[in-house]
Each structure stands twice: as C-alpha cells, then as structure tokens.
Amino acid sequence: MDTTKASSKAAETLANAYGVTGPLDESTILSRADSYFGRTRQIVQHFGDCDVTYAVFIRRPVIAACRLAVSWLQNVAQEQGFVLDCREVYAEGEWVGAGEPLLYLTGSFVKLAPLETLLLQKLGAACVAAHNAYQMCLALPEVPFLAMEARHCSGYEMQEQMGYAAGVGSRAAQREGARGFIGNANDATAGFFGLDKGLGTMPHALIGYAGSTLRAAEMYAEVFPNDPLTVLVDYFGQEITDTLTVCQRFPEHAAEGRLSVRLDTHGGRFLEGLDPQSSYAVLERNTPGTIRRYRSDRELRDLVGTGVSAAAIWRMREALNEAGYPNVKIVVSSGFNVDKCTAMHEAHAPIDVVGTGSFIPNHWSETYATADIVAYNGDLRVKIGREFLLGKVQAGKEKA
Structure with missing residues (x-):
C-alpha cells in the first residue's frame, strides 16, 4: 500500500473531522471537565491569570498518536480566541518510552485548566491502540490487516480514535517493512487508511437469511458481480465442506484468486473435523517442532485449541490444496491481538488477511494519560516525584 497516500488521506480526514466529534465551546467543556478544574479556573481568574506549561505523558511505552487530541485543542483555541503553543515531542508514529512527555502545552491557565479532562480522554487510548496495531503488524509482517474495531467501540468518538490509532500504528510498521492495515470495515474512518x-x-x-453458505455467496455475487468474493464459512460448523462447495460453484473466482474464505470459528468448538489430537497432528505435518516450543496455556490454545487456531488455518489450507484450489485465500478473524498474531507467526500459519479490532486496549488502566504543569510564567516547578518531566521542557526552552 502507498503509505504516502494513506498519510495524506489521514491528514485530510483529520482536517474534516475535528470539531465535529468534540465540543469547542467553553460551557460544554466545563460541564464535562472534572469540577476542580472549573474551580481552579475561577480562583485563577480572581487572583490573576498566568501562563503555564503542561507536560502530558503516559506511564507505559506507546506509539505517538497525538494529532487527534492536538487538532481538537487547536480548534478549541481558535473557537475561544486564545493563544496556544503546542510542542509535540515525538513525531506521529514514533515510539515513545514509558513516562516520556508526549506534549508540552503553553498558554493561559484560565483557558487551559478546563481542557485537561477532555484532552486526556482523546490521547491515552489512541497512543496505546497505535502501539498494539504496530506490534500486531510487525508480528505478521507479510500479512495484510483489516481493521474491524467499530463494533467494539462505545460510540463514534471512540470509533474515530481507534481507527485513527490503527492507521498510525500501521504506517509505523510499514516504515519497517510490514504490510500493515490495508483498510477498515466502515466508511467514516476509511480515510485513516488512505481509502x-x-x-x-x-x-x-x-x-x-440465505439459509446456506452457498446461497449467501450466490446472492452476494449476483448483487456485486465485479467484486472479489469473501465468504464466511463457519455458520453451520462445516467450514471445510461449505468452503469446497463454494469453490465448486465459483471455479473461475477460485482459479483467479478472487475467492476468499473467512474463518471466524466460535471459541467453543473446533474447526470441522478437528479435535485436540488431530490438531497436534496438523501442526506436526506442516510446521514440525512448533508445538514443542509453546510457552503458555494461551499460546497453546492459539496453536491447537478451539476457534481459529493455527491448526485450523493449516487444515483449511490443506483441504483447499488437496481439492485443487491453491489460489483461494484464507481470511481469519476472532481475537487476533498481539499475542495471537505472534503465535501465528511461530506456527507459520498460511494467513492471507487478518481481520481484527483487537488493537483496542485490553487493560484500560494502561491508557490513562496524565498532565502536570511544569512551569508557571516561565519558572520551572512541578510536584515532587515528577521532576523527570522537566528535562525536555528545559531543553526545548534552550533550543528556542
């Protein structure tokens, strides 16, 4: 994929989006901010405003995905008519160590105090999700990904954050040679992927609705005759049987590589024809030694357990090849997070596309961003224990 095009499209999407999904007016922001920021604002108004500098950081390693938050801040400043100086310490997509400041924000204390709550909401989760997407892409560098996060989001603002984050993490991985995300599953955030x-x-x-996997494929092909065809094959628990039936019905699609089957097998059962013993045997046939190197129960499940395991993917590939359909592609979904992608790499699983929303952070507490004021009217001052935030602000002042 052309990453320059994706970056340009992402920038265009950012430019068109912000201000739409976040409040810009002072009264709405105050109503959503923690109340002590509103009280602080009143106290500072009473005793006299000053310029402050905030340092914003996250306590775990992340990929810098700050443009969503920064664009919102800039729109707020423009709407409310105040001057904001925002220094992004890291370029978008750059790796950031735990506790490293991501942003330094300088401006009126009266204006900035109420913004902290909403700013942190827009920053932390995006940076962690970008890091997850980056790691997933590097774990399977030869495999293209499709972002399918929207259904797991709590609303459009989160959907936008997660789509943006996956795009940032993907482009970071693409710069290191990975295929990354080739697109996503909805129109609204497609621009983050250059689409x-x-x-x-x-x-x-x-x-x-169709009553059979084959009939659903036929309906789709009739309405969208010029599109490649990707067919879900796990509905009736007959993944291999239904796959081969569809291949027989669409031999030209199969021969030309325009037919894909998607495995989304429920985690409560094995792929058709598999059980624990045969799953071990599948891996031994196709990737000898992999099963002997597993390191955890979770990895063992990803390799030979129920659902979309490495053994299930290998068995589907075997069945397709044996039936004379080597060009039919395999799309996989269902819980493909960083750990599962790593296990699939270990097993050399023959995956053509991964569909996943599992870059959404598993542990929400890891996404908590923090902001501390580190300078008042240019005088450096921060609470005890946060002195590490002063180093780069001082370096920035000297550079300026």
Missing part, C-alpha cells in the same frame, strides 16, 4: 470506503462482504446474518 474512501470501508471494506468487507458479508456478516453471519446474511448466511442465516
């Missing part, structure tokens, strides 16, 4: 439209074919609901 105009979301990607995807059918949900399980269409198969239920």
